[in-house]
Amino acid sequence: MNATLLARLRKELDHRRATTGLRRDLVVSGAQGPTLKVDGKTLVNLASNDYLGLAGAPEVVESARRALRDTGLGVAAGRVLSGTRAAHAQLEAEIAELVGTEDAILYTSCYDANLGVFDALLGPTDAVVSDALNHASLIDGIRLARARRHVFAHADLDDLERRLIGCADARHRLIVTDGVFSMDGDLAALPRLYELARRHDAALMVDDSHATGVLGTTGAGTSEHFRIDGRVDVLTGTLGKALGGAAGGFAAGPREVVETLRQASRPYIFTNALAPPLAAAALTAIRIARARPELRERLAANTAWLRGALHDLGYEVLPGEHPIIPVMLRGGSLARDMAVALRREGVLAFALSHPVVPTGGERIRLQVSAAHTAEQLELAAGAFARARALLADR
Template sequence: MMPKAFEVLLRDEISSKRLDGSYKSERIIITAQDSEIQTEESGKTLLNFCSNNYLGLSNHPDVKMAAQKAIESHGFGMSSVRFICGTQDLHKDLENRLSRFLLKEDTILYNSCFDANGGLFQNLLGSDDVILSASLNHASIIDGVRLSKAKKMLYHYDDVNELNDRLKEAHESRFKVVVTDGVFSMEGELASLDKIVQVCQDHEALLVVDDSHATGFIGDHGRGTAEYFGVHDQVDLFTGTLGKALGGATGGYISGKREIIEWLRNTSRPYLFSNSLAPAIIGGAIQSINIVESKEGNELMGRSKRNTGYFREEMNKKGFQIKKGIHPIVPIMVGEANIATSMAEDLLKDGIYVTGFSYPVVPKGEARIRVQISAIHTMDQIDKAIECFVKEGNKYEVIG
């Protein structure tokens, strides 16, 4: 029986979350994920500027059709983990497809990138090894690194000199592994992989890049951040998600050297002890990669770039303080937490769905509204968002 004191403690903790503004409530969307959505409470159409639907594939007719076909041919569920009786030809197809797309020897699928990062380090590295992790890495990397017995070192995410110093300090370790997000999702900032690969080479460190916010649309062919910097072949392992640009459903993966992937298939706990991805997810994900590699994908990537460039430039011109960059994640800096929360609420009333982020997700005094631009936003939709931002920005006095 749950002790009364425990119940009271949790109630108090929840109340203090409500008071300090860190309580997370969820809006109920009653339509498909798209550039226009409706929520239960709004009763009207909202322009969606806060999803990771970078290419607009989450509700793409061909992706939905491929998912339906996979259900018809391969059923709804797997009812097994991969190594017992949960591997279909579809799973191997998607793994091969991802390996080809990412130009790597092999790929292992997980139910999420959270699982991929959680299952990567624990049984791959031992106490003689060291992991150097970038300061703003995603929670799943932080948790994955914690599970390993390897020594842990942190470096400031955009300080390559510090990474170099840490690697020097770690020179006696057996194997050195550097792990970084390709894109830091609160900043919309790319990791300086051009410099990081060089430092890794100098110290014979293995480089892992979680490219969840880049695979499918950053770089000439959409291969991600490393392709953007021209160093794709120098990254040893990519982890990533199928839950953002590549159809947006669910699923994650690790791609890289054959021996590492084979070892993970035999030792990685979220892979060994969790159900296989459902056929519909696989069918939709394969179709999403087909689209990325097609003329349509090329056009969508072009539109993502154009839409992002236009929004960033116009918001700059209007006097907003935005973090510089090229990524469709565009943080609009507003300073205090209460401004971020109230301004996002007022923008929602104006028909623009965006999210405010504040401490502890970002540093104190650096609260922001994070806008995410999609390839399927029309210019009219982007202009409408800018117009509403100007209206609310003037009201909250966050325009310089």
């Protein structure tokens, strides 16, 4: 290996270790669900995106098992070669029906979808105007595109309008936002964003990864939640959270948008198709999510209960209604120490600190599931109550 490269990497790792620390992936056991095992100890799992509790649902697992038997593990080919199976076309049709668009296209992840949208749809005379707190996949996709890039302050629609006016000479202007922002759990103001897009003849793109299956009466996402169905030009989302929790992502919208992505989106063209067992599992999860609104009702009730319990304990909880619950523990290593204390008390939760969130915005991010029982949520609240001793000593 090149000694100069290794020396630089070693120095940078040493600096990271001394400042923010090095991440170590936690090895857990058991199927994804309301509990997981760590080192043989069962913990209440508040650290996954399995919002509807479908990752381990017997019907979802069985559909994957049947597809594995019938089609094998993978296809060893892209969609444009011999990779397309009936499950792919069925899943795309069901996604479009769920989110209320004319068509949808599958990717192996929503990260890939966001990497592939911008360069396929936009050129150098176009402009993208993106929320400052958008997901890393949107940021990376925008960087790969030839379009001009503009960033507006998070949720500041006056700043957005100024930037739209500033790039009025562009052929197309595309406003880009998360539907739900994953660090704070806040929702984009879609009605006002749509109104701005219409006023300035701009297109609107929403990454609804944390909303699909979760928000709206049928789980269609933030557009349905705000009752503005059909007014988003490009919608991306994931199958790896509420819709089965495995893998896969999608882009949805008008037929012309989706057909253009099929012809020109590089992550769609130049990679293997989604494994058919995963497509079959996601298809089943979507059908369950649409047929069982009580899952979203239970999720909302669980979220409201835990938010209230933490607030009553005196914790600073960012306001909201989404099952992402940020518990703010500002300063130094407090959030990381709290995560360790919670694990000792039977709760799996993770701390977020710089550079994932700004310095001073350190927190524990909890993620609630419809599968959590009242007893598990009470255990979690009790763990936070006992961990207050840690705060008192700081």
